[in-house]
Amino acid sequence: MTKETQLQVEAICNGTVIDHIPAHIGIKVLKLFEMHNTEERVTIGLNLPSSALGAKDLLKIENVFITEAQAKKLALYAPNATVNQIEDYKVVKKLALSLPETINGVFECPNSNCISHNEPVDSSFRLIQRGQDVRLKCKYCEKAYSRQIMTEL
Amino acid sequence: MANSLYQKHIISISELSREELELVVQTAGKLKAEPQPELIKNKVIASCFFEPSTRTRLSFETAIQRIGGDVIGFDNGGNTSLAKKGETLSDSVQVISSYVDAFVMRHPQEGAARLASEFTGGVPVINAGDGANQHPTQTLLDLFSIYETQGRLDNLNVAFVGDLKYGRTVHSLTQALAKFNNNRFFFIAPDALAMPDYICEELDDAGIQYSVHQEMESTMTELDVLYMTRVQKERFDDSEYAHIKSAYVLSAATLEGAKENLKVLHPLPRVDEITTDVDKTPHAYYFQQAENGVYAREALLALVLNPTL
Numbered sequence: 001m002t003k004e005t006q007l008q009v010e011a012i013c014n015g016t017v018i019d020h021i022p023a024h025i026g027i028k029v030l031k032l033f034e035m036h037n038t039e040e041r042v043t044i045g046l047n048l049p050s051s052a053l054g055a056k057d058l059l060k061i062e063n064v065f066i067t068e069a070q071a072k073k074l075a076l077y078a079p080n081a082t083v084n085q086i087e088d089y090k091v092v093k094k095l096a097l098s099l100p101e102t103i104n105g106v107f108e109c110p111n112s113n114c115i116s117h118n119e120p121v122d123s124s125f126r127l128i129q130r131g132q133d134v135r136l137k138c139k140y141c142e143k144a145y146s147r148q149i150m151t152e153l
Numbered sequence: 154m155a156n157s158l159y160q161k162h163i164i165s166i167s168e169l170s171r172e173e174l175e176l177v178v179q180t181a182g183k184l185k186a187e188p189q190p191e192l193i194k195n196k197v198i199a200s201c202f203f204e205p206s207t208r209t210r211l212s213f214e215t216a217i218q219r220i221g222g223d224v225i226g227f228d229n230g231g232n233t234s235l236a237k238k239g240e241t242l243s244d245s246v247q248v249i250s251s252y253v254d255a256f257v258m259r260h261p262q263e264g265a266a267r268l269a270s271e272f273t274g275g276v277p278v279i280n281a282g283d284g285a286n287q288h289p290t291q292t293l294l295d296l297f298s299i300y301e302t303q304g305r306l307d308n309l310n311v312a313f314v315g316d317l318k319y320g321r322t323v324h325s326l327t328q329a330l331a332k333f334n335n336n337r338f339f340f341i342a343p344d345a346l347a348m349p350d351y352i353c354e355e356l357d358d359a360g361i362q363y364s365v366h367q368e369m370e371s372t373m374t375e376l377d378v379l380y381m382t383r384v385q386k387e388r389f390d391d392s393e394y395a396h397i398k399s400a401y402v403l404s405a406a407t408l409e410g411a412k413e414n415l416k417v418l419h420p421l422p423r424v425d426e427i428t429t430d431v432d433k434t435p436h437a438y439y440f441q442q443a444e445n446g447v448y449a450r451e452a453l454l455a456l457v458l459n460p461t462l
Contacts, residue, residue, distance in 0.1 A: 111263060113261075113262050113263055113284055113285070114262065114263050114264050115242065115260070115262040115263065115264040115265045115267075115268045115283075116264060116268070118241070119241050119242055119243050119268055120241060120243055121243070121268060121271065130354075138264065139264075139267060140263065140264025140267050140268055141262075141263030141264040141283075141284070141286055142165060142263070142264070142267075142286050142287065143263070143286075144351060
């Protein structure tokens with residue numbers, strides 16, 4: 001299977017490979033890191049065959065290295081993705097994905113009566129993990145929502 | 154050393170430790186027994202009510218004046234430049250807080266007090282209710298009333314009756330009492346107004362005992378505190394309401410067999426969920442509870458504005 005993927009998406013010399021992104025999430029991840037506006041070469045694989053996921057998305061971004069903080073953000077979208085840092089065609093570092101404690105300025109609070117909507121502040125949520133379920137608790141209105149119902153600002 | 158509430162924002166009851174809750178309750182008891190009219194002399198407190206709330210506002214403003222502070226503010230946000238000229242809450246707060254030593258606020262939107270605390274430049278914010286979210290001083294006066302009548306805040310059997318789904322007072326009081334040892338809760342509500350799952354999960358995580366009931370009679374002989382709330386008619390259709398209502402009305406007859414020390418509390422206003430014949434029983438304590446709001450708020454303001462008392 002790995003061989004097939006390698007055949008489909010060209011290797012990069014330096015940069016970051018984000019693999020095992022669930023299908024249909026790749027474009028979101030691209031936007032999350034503002035990579036849709038970059039001048040660097042980005043290789044995007046959508047709906048690639050994957051033994052673990054059935055279908056997966058894959059991003060290869062040249063000359064850009066994902067920070068720990070960005071990896072934490074990524075965990076919210078693709079908790080089982082793998083992030084490899086590539087130098088001279090070799091994996092030099094694998095970033096472990098763990099959920100951030102808080103996430104600011106990414107999601108809109110689903111509570112329409114929450115003060116965060118009409119004031120000059122970033123939305124801010126604390127992450128609560130209960131088993132497989134991830135919930136986000138708004139710093140302002142203190143209501144907690146399932147990750148699935150959150151939408152980006 | 155300064156008390157731990159000194160200059161602290163009071164936004165959400167969950168942020169107060171058991172020791173801090175006890176400190177407020179004990180200070181309230183002292184101020185009730187022995188008034189101290191100069192505790193916050195020369196301090197100016199903003200009392201900003203962006204939505205009307207008669208009892209809470211009068212109670213706060215009485216508390217401020219009884220311990221020697223001065224009040225500025227408004228009782229209806231509709232008349233402020235915020236409403237009339239479209240100023241943001243953060244701008245209003247930034248300006249008003251520069252005039253005062255503490256900022257008491259009520260607002261119809263959830264999170265307003267937390268937001269305000271980010272724009273006061275360190276001036277402590279006291280949340281007097283933010284939408285359906287928090288109303289910490291109600292919980293403090295509830296705790297004070299329980300301590301005053303039971304002599305303790307642990308080893309208590311406490312029933313909550315009525316609207317447990319939307320009632321922020323019952324959520325906060327449950328969370329506060331959960332910080333003390335060996336309290337047991339009885340949740341008595343129609344299914345449609347049951348205690349939310351997230352509160353029950355918190356209690357489960359903390360290993361706190363509770364049970365769920367459809368009527369109050371069967372629990373009566375076990376209770377130390379009966380906390381009543383109103384089942385609002387608007388939440389049901391007429392026939393359903395008529396059916397449900399009677400199970401959640403407390404009358405003097407319902408109290409038969411209750412322990413001598415049982416006290417009935419209610420955040421008020423009451424409509425018809427406690428019949429007036431209960432008022433004359435030794436169990437009724439809701440009017441004293443409302444009066445205790447002044448002492449609890451005096452205590453909180455005194456602790457927030459004085460490093461030591």
